[in-house]
Amino acid sequence: MSFVDRLHERMARLNTRLCVGLDPRPEWHPAGVDLWTHCSSVLEACAEYACAVKPQVAFFEAQGLAGMETLHRVLQLAKALEIPAIIDAKRGDIGSTAEAYANAWLRGENGGSALTVAPYMGRDTIQPFLDAAKEEGGALFCLVKTSNPGAGDLQDLPTPEGTVAQWVAGWTRAFNGEGEGYGPVGAVVGATRPSELALFRSLMPRSVLLLPGVGAQGGKPADLAPAFHEGGRGAVVAASRAVEYASRGQDYAEAAARSARDLRDAINAAIGC
Amino acid sequence: MSFVDRLHERMARLNTRLCVGLDPRPEWHPAGVDLWTHCSSVLEACAEYACAVKPQVAFFEAQGLAGMETLHRVLQLAKALEIPAIIDAKRGDIGSTAEAYANAWLRGENGGSALTVAPYMGRDTIQPFLDAAKEEGGALFCLVKTSNPGAGDLQDLPTPEGTVAQWVAGWTRAFNGEGEGYGPVGAVVGATRPSELALFRSLMPRSVLLLPGVGAQGGKPADLAPAFHEGGRGAVVAASRAVEYASRGQDYAEAAARSARDLRDAINAAIGC
Numbered sequence: 001m002s003f004v005d006r007l008h009e010r011m012a013r014l015n016t017r018l019c020v021g022l023d024p025r026p027e028w029h030p031a032g033v034d035l036w037t038h039c040s041s042v043l044e045a046c047a048e049y050a051c052a053v054k055p056q057v058a059f060f061e062a063q064g065l066a067g068m069e070t071l072h073r074v075l076q077l078a079k080a081l082e083i084p085a086i087i088d089a090k091r092g093d094i095g096s097t098a099e100a101y102a103n104a105w106l107r108g109e110n111g112g113s114a115l116t117v118a119p120y121m122g123r124d125t126i127q128p129f130l131d132a133a134k135e136e137g138g139a140l141f142c143l144v145k146t147s148n149p150g151a152g153d154l155q156d157l158p159t160p161e162g163t164v165a166q167w168v169a170g171w172t173r174a175f176n177g178e179g180e181g182y183g184p185v186g187a188v189v190g191a192t193r194p195s196e197l198a199l200f201r202s203l204m205p206r207s208v209l210l211l212p213g214v215g216a217q218g219g220k221p222a223d224l225a226p227a228f229h230e231g232g233r234g235a236v237v238a239a240s241r242a243v244e245y246a247s248r249g250q251d252y253a254e255a256a257a258r259s260a261r262d263l264r265d266a267i268n269a270a271i272g273c
Numbered sequence: 274m275s276f277v278d279r280l281h282e283r284m285a286r287l288n289t290r291l292c293v294g295l296d297p298r299p300e301w302h303p304a305g306v307d308l309w310t311h312c313s314s315v316l317e318a319c320a321e322y323a324c325a326v327k328p329q330v331a332f333f334e335a336q337g338l339a340g341m342e343t344l345h346r347v348l349q350l351a352k353a354l355e356i357p358a359i360i361d362a363k364r365g366d367i368g369s370t371a372e373a374y375a376n377a378w379l380r381g382e383n384g385g386s387a388l389t390v391a392p393y394m395g396r397d398t399i400q401p402f403l404d405a406a407k408e409e410g411g412a413l414f415c416l417v418k419t420s421n422p423g424a425g426d427l428q429d430l431p432t433p434e435g436t437v438a439q440w441v442a443g444w445t446r447a448f449n450g451e452g453e454g455y456g457p458v459g460a461v462v463g464a465t466r467p468s469e470l471a472l473f474r475s476l477m478p479r480s481v482l483l484l485p486g487v488g489a490q491g492g493k494p495a496d497l498a499p500a501f502h503e504g505g506r507g508a509v510v511a512a513s514r515a516v517e518y519a520s521r522g523q524d525y526a527e528a529a530a531r532s533a534r535d536l537r538d539a540i541n542a543a544i545g546c
Contacts, residue, residue: 056366056370058374058377062376064345065341065342068338069338072337090365090366090391092363094421094490095421097296100296100329100334101331104331104337118391120391120392121423122422122425123426124422124426125423146395148367148368148395148397149395150397150398151394153395153396153444154393154394154441155393155394155395157430157432157434157440159431159432159437161430164427164437168427217367
């Protein structure tokens with residue numbers, strides 16, 4: 001089964017559209033709780049509420065080799081728990097380099113995972129990622145309209161093809177081609193942009209939308225219904241700090257699970273699932 | 274001394290504008306030559322011809338934890354050899370994540386290095402990198418117009434502010450502010466785009482230009498003069514495969530040194546240095 005099929009199977013079976021983000025900050029951990037203990041405890045505690053897990057590579061890279069080793073273990077744990085993993089690395093580079101990144105994140109032990117990719121360098125730089133995703137049953141999430149305050153700096157520039165973000169949405173649609181169901185190229189659209197969700201939903205009918213920015217960044221579950229297709233399909237809501245650091249005390253895992261359950265319920269309420 | 278000052282000091286002292294790229298592909302190494310041996314031998318052999326070294330993080334990531342450990346050692350070696358390092362990672366993410374990447378690549382052991390950054394997500398996502406670069410005496414190279422065939426897909430889109438690439442060039446200029454000499458925000462402009470070099474040079478007078486794409490990608494030293502300021506200042510030419518894999522035999526290090534020397538000379542001839 002491909003990433004998008006495994007994702008939708010889990011969304012339906014557990015009735016959840018919540019993707020739990022892992023952005024570990026050791027300085028927020030209670031005394032004696034290391035990176036691996038925190039990440040693995042949060043993931044296990046939230047598993048039943050999570051349709052996917054999204055480790056943010058930056059926070060592991062920032063901890064050096066030990067951090068990258070922990071990321072590797074987190075991805076293995078997600079596999080053991082059968083939780084689809086979205087590796088949030090926002091990679092993008094020329095063809096031969098993109099192949100190297102694809103080997104790192106979409107093949108081998110990471111085969112079947114999804115990866116976030118950046119579009120600035122052009123379609124030919126996304127193709128090697130797409131080839132790897134197709135061959136390994138994985139997926140991509142291409143940055144289209146991001147959740148940060150300055151996203152519009154570049155993404156909202158008007159062009160003869162619509163805004164830059166709309167132009168990139170068109171690539172995503174073309175990469176998936178025509179047909180039924182979802183293709184392997186999803187799109188990142190910020191949950192902080194509720195007024196734009198319906199537009200991007202319609203521009204990319206075969207893309208799974210990844211909606212980051214709920215919680216700490218200000219996005220609200222109640223506003224996200226336009227991103228979903230009927231039956232609560234076709235989108236996942238990513239929350240990181242709001243779940244992982246719901247508590248900075250020793251009760252962090254239970255607090256994360258409660259926050260994940262509440263977010264799952266709030267999203268389901270918004271979409272009538 | 275800041276990165277751009279150390280870079281220019283070395284450019285002047287050794288009379289070279291060549292940045293040696295390290296994109297290691299173990300499958301191209303002669304029998305018995307591991308990643309570290311190849312990278313370190315090439316870097317040491319080319320040191321006298323190189324004003325900078327540019328490890329491409331993707332090729333190290335593709336080798337897993339052992340690859341990242343090797344990258345760490347390569348960056349330590351560059352420091353020992355006093356060769357300014359441009360870490361080619363093309364990172365870009367929301368503010369808190371950008372801070373984590375900046376911690377990984379521009380602070381601590383990597384303080385004083387330069388990092389390539391991607392602009393799609395907007396100026397607020399570059400600011401944390403800039404803060405780290407300023408505080409640590411490092412630098413950034415922002416993607417402006419890349420060297421790959423499909424670069425124009427997005428970068429050449431016309432907008433009311435010029436093309437997307439010209440708009441990003443304007444950010445780079447603004448980040449550096451007014452004044453004498455070079456600021457900490459350089460720009461990537463493909464050596465495969467000779468007709469555009471003069472334009473981007475004039476749009477970013479205080480940015481060091483990083484010109485990738487010489488050799489395997491088709492860029493020619495003879496075409497690159499418009500990227501330089503008087504005295505051969507303000508730009509560096511990156512060559513990776515053409516140097517590192519000038520030979521795939523046991524003579525790889527000597528072949529790399531010959532190729533680096535020849536490229537240095539060809540660049541100097543083009544700019545009259």
